[in-house]
Amino acid sequence: MKVKIILGLLLAVISTSSFAQRIKDIANIQGIRDNQLVGYGLVVGLPGTGERNRYTEQTFSTMLKNFGINLPNGVRPKIKNSAVVALSATMPAFIKTGQTIDVTVSSIGEAKSLRGGTLLQSFLKGIDGKIYAIAQGNLIVSGFSAEGRDGSKVIQNTPTVGRIPSGAIVEREVISPFTHGDYLTFNLLRPDFSSAKRVADAINDLLGGGIAQPLDATSIRVSAPRDPSQRVSYLATIENLQVDLATESAKVIVNSRTGTIVVGEQVRLKPAAITHGGLTVTIKEALQVSQPNPLAQGQTVVTPDSDIDVNEKNKRMFSFKPGTSLDELVRAVNLVGAAPSDVLAILEALKLAGALQGELIII
Template identity: 80%
Template sequence: MKISSLFISITLTVSVALTVFSAPVQAQRIKDIANVQGVRSNQLIGYGLVVGLPGTGEKTKYTEQTFRTMLKNFGINLPDNVNPKTKNAAVVAVHAEMPAFIKPGQNIDITVSSLGEAKSLRGGTLLQTFLKGVDGNVYAIAQGSLVVSGFSAEGLDGSQVIQNTPTVGRIPGGAIVERSVMSPFATGDHLTFNLRRSDFSTAKSMADAINDFLGPGMARALDATSIQVSAPRDASQRVSFLATLENVEVEIADESAKVIVNSRTGTIVVGQNVRLMPAAVTHGGLTVTIAEATQVSQPNAFANGQTVVTTDSTIDVAEEDSRMFLFDPGTTLDELVRAVNLVGAAPSDVLAILEALKMAGALHGELIII
């Protein structure tokens, strides 16, 4: 037994949820690991009015103002002394995501969310709502009947039952695209792929794979994320070119050594490249139990005493047995996992040990706590 070996002494408490990622490196298609620069979706948002609610709407100042504005657009002006009853209406935020290359006249799904005090949007209908992009231009117009999965019910005594979320609904195909977004896909002499996980080794491997497939000098890695590829100018040829290129397989580089700990769920994920250097770690469990017993002391029948209450305190200190494990320098992931699972350490205990090993410089890997 070597003195410089790694000793870990952990108290047996409860089991730890320990997940291990040690999958072998495999080739993946370019379409699965990278996106084409400039080919992306765009977020749209709008402000609208849902009507036809069965008394589950709201009566607020901004709901009334929105209702008046809608009527004014149709040439109806309500007198200032007339307060419209808007319990059947609710102001909502409407948002959607417009996919890349979508054209005017096509439909997209939308999500409608209550902005005020409406109790439910079930049974409501969204009136014509303009959906704008970040540049302030209108790209789609939404309208239609909502599909709401949640519901709510309230009794006269104030009791209430709510299931799911009744204040959020969707309208499949509820918006018609009115304006398309210009894409740089068909411009320039190059296409640029952006890796979804930046890595210098993967970027170089992808550039080499493309050059092996298309010929030398066709692709070059610009940095840890971007790979630039020469492409034909003609749009139709570029589509065929990309359809073939995105299926080229690339050897993915190993991830850096990481230990990820979810402190809320107790889940620990240890990367396959994590190593431990020689260190001595002691983690003992000490249990202190204090019990209070109450007793009544009563004098004899012929004694001139008083009945009193006494307290008998019992203090028990117990230290749980520890288990010792021997590891050679450069302990691998499998050995570490086997030892921790055998001990059955609690997540908090394992986290404390990992933090101590990291501070001591004995844990070769990045410790990430989420």
């Protein structure tokens, strides 16, 4: 089958031809970013799938003390229905006090499952150690586990990780630099000098020369009004501008574990000739038993019998002319019926011979 799939090898072809894209899809604004939060909490209400260890008992005792309940000395609470967990969440840019964010809850102890549990009120802190949100609520857990008395166990998905949609209330805002200074800086998601210049040119064509200045392959600095309302309208106009990005550099990406090859449109071949041949050696081992005559005084002997078959397939040699394109390369490789490992070897050989015009990246 002459398609861009070579004997089970997925040859994904990514066309990098330039086409218009909005600035908001290819760049972000410097300083406007998400912020990660982490926390520590206690999940209760588990149906016997919790844990009993020192830090779980300590967390449980601390919670009781906060409510004025002190356990007698030497008494260890039975808390198989509880588990200590790590909390993680992300605060989007510009989120305000009183709004909610999702929370991911992960067991950090020996709990078998968090299904059916409820997270008690817990703090979520930023990297500066300050509390930015408070989390609480019932967990949604997609995984489950079951264990028999004989030790057999069935686990589907991950029962020790759950989520609480809108489970945390924001208590502190993160100050944004959006309204500060006289400039906004756009950072390209894929750095490229040509693309940075094209973005600056598109902005200057709309707003006037000198408004946008490319600083390097990633950043474009744009003059902006200081008034927040004017800056929002200004940015809304800029981020919807259409820009024709520059084509990517010539690359061939090879995943040696999965056999996937992704070839960029700019990849070309210099004059080269390739022969693809296969030598198959099959060795079959058998045992022959030599049984002596009953009246003879000989011994029974077992001797090996080897059958070696050598089969050399008749393959073709094919050549490439200067500037051979990706499509011609794929068609030629399909014609000789190359296996995935053979394709990898062909590409590596072409690169070593200096016939492959592009960067060969093996991941």
